Amino acid sequence: MTDVTTTTGVAAGVDDDTTGVRPGAAEPPGTTPETASPAKPGRDWGRWPVAVSVSVIAVLWLIPTLGLLVTSFRPRELVDTSGWWTVFTDLGDGGQWTLQNYRDVLDAGGFGNSFLNSLAVTVPATVLPITIAAFAAYAFTWMEFPGRQVLFAAVVGLMVVPLQMSLIPILQLYTSGFRVAGVPIIPDLDLNGTLLAVWLAHTGFGLPLATYMLRNYIGGLPRSLIESAKVDGAGHFTTFTRLVLPLSTPILASFAIFQFLWVWNDLLVALVFLGGEQDVRVVTQALRELNGSRGQAWHLLTAGAFVSMVLPLVVFFSLQRYFVSGLTAGAVKE
Amino acid sequence: MNSQLAQVLTALVVGVGGIWLLYWVADRLVNLLPVRAAAAVRPWVFVGPALLLLTVYLVYPAINTIVLSFRDRQGRGWVGFDNYADIFGDANGRLAIRNSVAWVIVVPVLAVAIGLAFAVLADRLGRRTEAAAKSVIFLPMAISFVGASIVWRFIYNFRPEGFGEQTGLLNAVWQGLGNDPVAWLLSEPWNNLYLMVIMIWLYTGFAMVVLSSAIKSLPVEVLEAARVDGASEWQLFWRIVLPMISSTVMVVLTTILIIVWKVFDIVFVMTGGEFGTTIVAERMITEFFTFRNQGRGAAFAVLLFVAVLPFMALNIRRFRAQEEMR
Numbered sequence: 284m285t286d287v288t289t290t291t292g293v294a295a296g297v298d299d300d301t302t303g304v305r306p307g308a309a310e311p312p313g314t315t316p317e318t319a320s321p322a323k324p325g326r327d328w329g330r331w332p333v334a335v336s337v338s339v340i341a342v343l344w345l346i347p348t349l350g351l352l353v354t355s356f357r358p359r360e361l362v363d364t365s366g367w368w369t370v371f372t373d374l375g376d377g378g379q380w381t382l383q384n385y386r387d388v389l390d391a392g393g394f395g396n397s398f399l400n401s402l403a404v405t406v407p408a409t410v411l412p413i414t415i416a417a418f419a420a421y422a423f424t425w426m427e428f429p430g431r432q433v434l435f436a437a438v439v440g441l442m443v444v445p446l447q448m449s450l451i452p453i454l455q456l457y458t459s460g461f462r463v464a465g466v467p468i469i470p471d472l473d474l475n476g477t478l479l480a481v482w483l484a485h486t487g488f489g490l491p492l493a494t495y496m497l498r499n500y501i502g503g504l505p506r507s508l509i510e511s512a513k514v515d516g517a518g519h520f521t522t523f524t525r526l527v528l529p530l531s532t533p534i535l536a537s538f539a540i541f542q543f544l545w546v547w548n549d550l551l552v553a554l555v556f557l558g559g560e561q562d563v564r565v566v567t568q569a570l571r572e573l574n575g576s577r578g579q580a581w582h583l584l585t586a587g588a589f590v591s592m593v594l595p596l597v598v599f600f601s602l603q604r605y606f607v608s609g610l611t612a613g614a615v616k617e
Numbered sequence: 618m619n620s621q622l623a624q625v626l627t628a629l630v631v632g633v634g635g636i637w638l639l640y641w642v643a644d645r646l647v648n649l650l651p652v653r654a655a656a657a658v659r660p661w662v663f664v665g666p667a668l669l670l671l672t673v674y675l676v677y678p679a680i681n682t683i684v685l686s687f688r689d690r691q692g693r694g695w696v697g698f699d700n701y702a703d704i705f706g707d708a709n710g711r712l713a714i715r716n717s718v719a720w721v722i723v724v725p726v727l728a729v730a731i732g733l734a735f736a737v738l739a740d741r742l743g744r745r746t747e748a749a750a751k752s753v754i755f756l757p758m759a760i761s762f763v764g765a766s767i768v769w770r771f772i773y774n775f776r777p778e779g780f781g782e783q784t785g786l787l788n789a790v791w792q793g794l795g796n797d798p799v800a801w802l803l804s805e806p807w808n809n810l811y812l813m814v815i816m817i818w819l820y821t822g823f824a825m826v827v828l829s830s831a832i833k834s835l836p837v838e839v840l841e842a843a844r845v846d847g848a849s850e851w852q853l854f855w856r857i858v859l860p861m862i863s864s865t866v867m868v869v870l871t872t873i874l875i876i877v878w879k880v881f882d883i884v885f886v887m888t889g890g891e892f893g894t895t896i897v898a899e900r901m902i903t904e905f906f907t908f909r910n911q912g913r914g915a916a917f918a919v920l921l922f923v924a925v926l927p928f929m930a931l932n933i934r935r936f937r938a939q940e941e942m943r
Contacts, residue, residue, distance in 0.1 A: 330741075337738050340731065341753040347818065348756050350771040350786065351764060366784050367771060403625040407632025414636050415667050422663035431660075434668065436933045441675045442872075443922040443929070445879050447902060448915065449678035456673070478628050487674025490667055492872060496827070499868045500834075502936070519659060520644045533830035541758070541823060548761040567761060581767055588764030595759040596752075603748055 355585035356380050362582045384586035388573060394590070396562070397569040401547060402594075403478060404557070404565055408485035408546045409539055415486065416493030417501075417535070421523045423494070424502045425509055435498065442491040450555050453484060457556070476563070480556045485546050493538055500534040501527060536602040544595050566591045639666070679922070685915035700916035709895060714920075716809055717878065717897040724816045725873040729866065731817070732824025736832055737854060751829065755822040766886045769815050773887075775800040805893040812894060815883050820876065824869050831865035832858060864935065871932055875925060897921055 353367040358381045370379055388394065422428070423435045457475040474480040504527065512522045528535070550567040557563050570587045573580060643662045647655050689696050704710035735754055739747045760768065774785030775798055783789045788798040802808050835858065843857050859866070881898035888894045890903060897917055905914025 333738050333741050337735065337742065337750050340735055341750050344754050344757065344818065344821070346786070347768040347772055348760070351760070351768045354767075354771065362784075364784075366786060366789050368786060368789065399622060399625050403628045406629050410633045411636055414640075415670065418640060418663045419667035422660045426660040426663065428657075428660035428664075432933070432937065434664070435936070436929070438667070438671060439932060440922075440926065440929045441671055441679070442875050443878070443925040444675045444679045444682075445898065445901065445918050445921055447881075447905075448682045448918045449674060452678040452681045453674060456677075478632070482632055483670065484674060487670045490671055491675070494667060496868060496872070498936070499864055500831075502940070503864065518648075519663070520641075523663075533834055534827075537826045537830045540826065544758055550762075570761065581770075584764070584767055588761055588767065591761055592759045592764070596756075599752065599755055599759065600748075603751075 351585050351588060354582065355384055355589050356382070357582065358383065359580075359582045384582045385590070387583055388586045388590055394566075394569055397564050397566045398594075400563055401565040401567075404481050404485075404553060405543055405546045407478075407482045408489075409542045411482055411486040412489035412493045412542060413497075413535060413539055416490055416497050417528065417531070418523070419490075419494050420497035420501050421519075421527055423498050425522075425527075426519065435494075438491055439495050440491075442495065446488050447551070449488070450551070454555060475556060476558050478557075481553060484552055484556055485542075485549070488552070489542050489545070493542070496538055497531065497534060500531055504530055540599055540602055543598050547591075547595055636666075682915045682918050685911055686919045688912045688915075690910040690912055696912060700912045701920075703913060704916055704920065710900070712893065713890075713895045713897050713900045713917075716893075716895060719809060720813060720816070720896060721874050721877050723810070723813050724820070724877045725870050728817050728820045728873055729824045729828075729870050732821045732869075733828050733866065735821070736825050736829035737858070740829070740832055751825065754825050757819045758822040762882050762886075765815065765819060766883070769887070773801045773811060775802070802888055802894075803892050808888065808892055809894055812883055812887055815887070816877060816880065820873050824873065827869050828862065828865060831862040835861055867932070867935060871928060874928065878921060878925060897924075 350367045353370055354362055357367065357370070357379060361379055373379070419438070423431060423438075454475065457480055474483075508526070508530075509522060512526050517525070548567060550565075550571060553565045553568065557565070570584070570591060573583045573587050640662070644659070647659050647662055650658060686700055687695055687697060704714075732754070735750075739750045742750065757765065771784065772786050774783070775788055776783055776785075777798065783792060783798060785801075787801060792798055801811050839857065839861075840853065843853055848856070879898050881896070881902045884890055884894055884896050884899040885902060890896070890899045897920055901914050901917035901921065903914075904910045904917060908914075
């Protein structure tokens with residue numbers, strides 16, 4: 284922190300030790316407190332320009348999805364012969380709307396069942412990597428042990444291993460174990476086709492990113508906070524569960540959302556490790572069969588895509604309340 | 618159905634509760650050790666499970682892949698560096714590398730820039746408006762890949778003049794402006810850009826959500842202090858918010874870069890790598906699974922992870938710096 288003395292005009296009230304603001308980076312040159320205009324109400328960006336730019340981006344992003352939504356309510360003949368946007372020229376025409384696509388999708392054998400299966404795969408495959416990565420990220424940040432930096436580097440480096448290349452070796456591991464010169468290192472666990480096999484695979488594939496993101500966040504928590512817990516006699520386990528985890532809810536919630544989505548929308552891992560049988564198949568497999576049995580059934584696929592989107596959206600909305608401001612506000616007082 | 622439900626619920630309890638029980642029991646056991654031994658062992662209780670899973674699920678397959686990349690198409694005899702020589706000697710292989718480089722520059726930068734701008738702007742709206750606006754950007758992430766490829770067909774679809782009405786939005790607009798319809802996905806080299814747009818559309822939501830949570834975790838006292846000192850909102854962003862979330866920006870950039878580097882589905886489904894749109898990840902899948910050339914497919918995979926190593930090294934240096942600053 285020696286360069287604090289070499290910079291001038293660091294915003295008064297910004298305490299470098301507790302906030303991690305790098306001196307110099309936070310310095311508005313030429314606006315030393317003396318020359319700056321007297322305290323403005325703050326929001327000088329105006330409400331309208333903000334609202335307009337947000338709306339423009341939002342509309343651009345919405346158009347493709349809107350096309351999907353509209354198509355899912357149109358009969359097949361129309362989907363193939365005219366653009367989805369033509370519905371807006373004659374909104375009242377009841378003949379161009381149908382619920383048949385949704386009826387077909389939901390009636391297609393065992394869709395409800397596949398929903399349950401997806402849930403049984405996705406929830407543990409979301410909670411497991413987050414839990415394991417959080418423990419690891421805590422250790423990588425706040426515990427001392429030999430090889431800490433190297434191991435963390437290795438974990439991050441593993442992000443680049445393409446999942447597709449892992450499937451076949453893992454499958455062999457599941458079905459016939461692992462031997463070095465005839466000595467079994469990992470026995471034949473016969474895991475293939477079990478939920479555990481899928482959970483562990485998703486956990487393994489999701490761990491590097493989870494550890495990387497959580498380590499970045501947990502590493503940014505104020506050191507004084509962790510140390511004060513230690514002074515108060517809290518062990519690592521308590522500090523982690525009572526202090527670090529609650530403070531990390533925003534990042535835990537955002538990673539949870541994405542892991543949930545990736546697993547929910549995964550077809551490959553489920554297909555390889557769980558198999559495609561009727562009683563174990565997940566939503567994405569059910570969707571694929573909709574298409575498989577009827578060729579390019581876009582009208583069904585669009586409806587199916589929306590049915591399978593419902594749960595991820597519920598998860599997103601219910602986790603959104605954890606993205607709150609100022610969790611660490613007032614937590615550090617020197 | 619009921620037994621299925623019971624089974625699922627049991628699975629959830631076992632899967633979710635089991636892992637916590639495991640850590641708790643392990644931690645209790647470590648407590649029984651003498652103090653010094655406990656301090657030495659405890660970190661391994663925390664990182665152990667992660668390291669074990671990573672070894673089995675990623676390290677072992679990665680080594681497997683590297684070995685395979687020096688073997689022939691059946692994955693048996695050794696061929697030395699032949700697979701790599703083939704990749705660099707083949708015009709299509711070089712094109713795949715060039716295109717992939719373009720992807721990892723364009724997509725992460727644009728996704729992060731738009732996501733960050735949106736997170737910052739939406740932060741200024743009312744609570745409910747913000748939630749609604751953010752969910753619109755997030756929406757594409759919830760669409761399964763099958764869904765996303767259909768969505769974009771309704772945008773890029775092309776019918777030659779005289780072969781019926783356009784069902785692709787872009788051509789409808791283009792024709793409405795008085796132009797002839799264009800086969801967007803066939804027109805090199807711009808078709809690469811059109812495919813990248815799909816990825817940007819998908820992943821801006823990722824950048825937005827993570828960056829937004831970083832912005833929300835900034836200490837409010839700092840921002841208020843700067844405002845009291847007369848910093849404009851523009852200065853506030855460039856001089857305080859951005860420097861303070863720079864590590865998260867870096868994390869998001871790296872993450873999207875790696876995801877983009879590995880993504881093959883968009884190209885695979887939309888153009889099958891034809892018309893000059895081939896990329897490294899798509900070559901890997903095509904060689905390995907379509908052409909059944911295991912050695913060459915593995916060599917493309919190795920190319921993928923070797924190329925990202927310098928970027929990883931950069932990240933590690935940044936983490937070291939973060940530690941020294943604390």
